[in-house]
Structure formats: C-alpha cells, structure tokens
Amino acid sequence: MKKILLFIASFLMLMLLCIYAFVFIQTRPLNKADDRDVRVEIPSGMSVTQISKLLKEEKLIKNARLFYFSVRFPALNSFLFFKEPASSGLVLKSGIYRLKPSMDFSEIQKELSSGQQEFIVISLPEGLTISKIAAILENNKICSAYDFISFCHDTSSDIFSDFKISGESLEGYLFPDTYYFTSGMSAQAAARIMVENFFEKIKEVDGLAEKSPSELFEILTLASIVEREYRIADEAPLIASVFKNRIRRNIGLYSCATVEYIITEIQGKPHPKRILLDDLKIDNPYNTYKWAGLTPGPISNPGLIALDAAANTPKTDYYFFQIADQGAGRHVFSTTFEQHKVNHNLYTKD
Structure with missing residues (x-):
C-alpha cells in the first residue's frame, strides 16, 4: 500500500513538474536573441484577452491563454517569476508601446502596465x-x-x-x-x-506675461501678422513698428497675409499663388486693405521673435516696407510714400 501511495505521489509530483516546466517555458521570451523593437498599439477599451491575442499575432509571446491567466491571477506571476504579486492585480493600459521578442511575460506586463508609451x-x-x-x-x-x-x-x-x-x-x-x-x-x-x-x-518676452488679457490679445494679434510678414529675424521689430505707426495714424496695415487668412481660413479656399486686386476688395473685417487698425483676432500662431517684436517695438519713422531681396527675404523700409514708390520701382521685378 505504501508503495502504491509513493508511486502515486511520485507520479503526481512528476506531472506537476512537467506542467510547471511547460508553463515556465511558455512564459519565457519567444526569442532571447531577437532584440528588435515591435510597435504595438493598445486601443482604449481593449480587453486582456484581445491584448493577449494581439501579442501572440505580433510574435511577442508563445501562449496567449497563459498570458491572460498570468495577468488575471498575479499569484501565478509570483510562482513563475519569484516576485511579490501586485496587491491590486495588473492593469494593462492603452497606448503605443515598443516591445521586444526577447522580453518575457513579466517584462511585457510591466511595460504595458507602466503607461510609459511611445510618443x-x-x-x-x-x-x-x-x-x-x-x-x-x-x-x-x-x-x-x-x-x-x-x-x-x-x-x-x-x-x-x-x-x-x-x-x-x-x-x-x-x-x-x-x-x-x-x-x-x-x-x-x-x-x-x-x-x-x-x-x-x-x-521669456520682457513684460509680456504681466499684460492684462485684453492687452495680451492685442499684442498677440499684431504678432500674428508680423509672423506672417517677416522672414529675417532682425526685421520683425521694424515691421511691427511700421504697423504700429500706421495704426496710430489710422492707416490701413495693407498686409497681404490678412487677405490670405480670409481666403484660406474664412472662405475655405486653397492658398492663392498670388493676391489679386479683387481679393483686396473683399468685404471682411480681417481685410487690412479695406479697414484700418488691427484684425479682429490673430491670423496665425506666432513664435517668440514676432511676440517680442510686437511687445517691445522700437520707435521708428517707418510707414512702409518693400521686399528688396526675394531670395533672402530682406526688406527696405521707408518713411514717406514717395520713398516707398521709388523703392517699389527699384525692387519690383516683372
């Protein structure tokens, strides 16, 4: 009788060892030598079962069912990987991750539950x-x-x-x-x-953060126009000064960028290759050829150069600017309309 019990006990022990060996092998890395990144996207609401199948399809794990059970029953992870089980269980989070075939169940689960996803x-x-x-x-x-x-x-x-x-x-x-x-x-x-x-x-712009919401909005509106007009950084403050001088004298800004904004953002048309005379007649408050002063709001999202130019504008006598070097984006600035006409004739090309 003792021999039978011993045989049964030995058989059961052998079976348990075989099961443990099978499970242990199934939870090991699919390919320890394969260190390539595999991009895995876990959509919001995806179940653990679906995640397990996805990992199997991406050839990151050997056994989807075992992966599922090891997530659902943290004690199994503790038994397999000799780690303390998570007190509240594993929570796999949605996102985009970079996983490797050289990772075992424990490492993959740690990555997917960390929320440290690919940006x-x-x-x-x-x-x-x-x-x-x-x-x-x-x-x-x-x-x-x-x-x-x-x-x-x-x-x-x-x-x-x-x-x-x-x-x-x-x-x-x-x-x-x-x-x-x-x-x-x-x-x-x-x-x-x-x-x-x-x-x-x-x-980072001197005095800008201390402005009231309305003052900031006005500066931001001017900066958004300057942003669309300047190409050389050191000219941004001069362009801002031209616009401010024209605003003080109630002269239209005459900015083609504002007309482009009407055409593309308000009318929803493709970006024009050139601004036509008819475009300058569009009856819209953003048309600075038709109405004096600033536009009702920003026409773009400006960077620090334009913001600083609009917030800390130098005092000049300039009322006009004209492209002088199309390739370099350089402008020439003038005080009177007569000077501006001369500059226009000098730099306008057929």
Whole structure:
C-alpha cells in the first residue's frame, strides 16, 4: 500500500513538474536573441484577452491563454517569476508601446502596465493656423482635425476661462514648438498642452506675461501678422513698428497675409499663388486693405521673435516696407510714400 501511495505521489509530483516546466517555458521570451523593437498599439477599451491575442499575432509571446491567466491571477506571476504579486492585480493600459521578442511575460506586463508609451514627436513651425495644426495632428493619428478645430472655437470650454483668453478662438495661443503627443489623445488634451506652453513661453518676452488679457490679445494679434510678414529675424521689430505707426495714424496695415487668412481660413479656399486686386476688395473685417487698425483676432500662431517684436517695438519713422531681396527675404523700409514708390520701382521685378 505504501508503495502504491509513493508511486502515486511520485507520479503526481512528476506531472506537476512537467506542467510547471511547460508553463515556465511558455512564459519565457519567444526569442532571447531577437532584440528588435515591435510597435504595438493598445486601443482604449481593449480587453486582456484581445491584448493577449494581439501579442501572440505580433510574435511577442508563445501562449496567449497563459498570458491572460498570468495577468488575471498575479499569484501565478509570483510562482513563475519569484516576485511579490501586485496587491491590486495588473492593469494593462492603452497606448503605443515598443516591445521586444526577447522580453518575457513579466517584462511585457510591466511595460504595458507602466503607461510609459511611445510618443509621437510633432514639430509645429511658427505661423500656422488652427486648421493647419489640426491637419498635422490628424495626419499623425493624434486626434481628429474636426474635433480639434471645434474645440479651439468653443469659447464655453474651461480652457478659455482658465487662461482668461480673449477672442473667439484659440488662434494665436497654440504655441509653435516640438511636442510629444500620444496616438488617440483627445483634442482638448492636445490643445491644452499647446496653450499651457504658450503661457509658459511668453515669460521669456520682457513684460509680456504681466499684460492684462485684453492687452495680451492685442499684442498677440499684431504678432500674428508680423509672423506672417517677416522672414529675417532682425526685421520683425521694424515691421511691427511700421504697423504700429500706421495704426496710430489710422492707416490701413495693407498686409497681404490678412487677405490670405480670409481666403484660406474664412472662405475655405486653397492658398492663392498670388493676391489679386479683387481679393483686396473683399468685404471682411480681417481685410487690412479695406479697414484700418488691427484684425479682429490673430491670423496665425506666432513664435517668440514676432511676440517680442510686437511687445517691445522700437520707435521708428517707418510707414512702409518693400521686399528688396526675394531670395533672402530682406526688406527696405521707408518713411514717406514717395520713398516707398521709388523703392517699389527699384525692387519690383516683372
């Protein structure tokens, strides 16, 4: 009888060892020598079962069912990897991750539960509009262009009150910079990151952060026009001075950039190859050829050079500027219209 019991016990022990060996092998890296990155996207709401199958399809694990059980029952991980079980279990988070076939179950689960996901790097240059930024975000699968544009024009959202933003949109407040976004994030989150960056960056411009919301809005509107007009950094303050002098004398700014804004952003037409005489007659408050003073709001999202030029504008006697070197983007500045006509004749090419 003792021999039978001993045999049964030995058999059961052998079976347990075989099961343990099988499970242990199944949870080891698929290929210890394969250190390449595999991009894995875990959408929001994906179940552990679906995640397990996805990892198997991507050839990152050997056994999807075992992966599922090791997530659902932390004690199994403790038994297999000799680690303390998570007190509240494992929570796999949505996002985009870089995983390797050389990782075992424990390492993959640690990565997916960390939230340390892959970022999408986006560089937004100076002078873009809300719609152009929205298109870039959508093309990079960060958020819907429609959602982003809608949010940026929703003055009832908290972001307008939180930052005391004047105007009817976030145009101008989306600071041009390099950002690290994640796929599928909300339009609200993406916009807030840019706006928060704007209010942080303007601290670098002398006196700008201390301005009242209305003063900041006015400076921002001027900066957005300067941004679309200057090409050489040291000319931005001079262009700003021309515009301020014209505003004081109630003279139209005559900025082609404002007409382009009407055509592309308000009328929704393609960017014109050139501004025509008929375009200068468009009856719209953003048309600085038809109306004197600043536009009702920003026409672009300016960078620090344009913001500093608009906030700390030098005093000059200039009322006109004319392109002098198309290739280099250099302008010539003049005080009188007679000088401007001479410059125009000198530098205008057929």
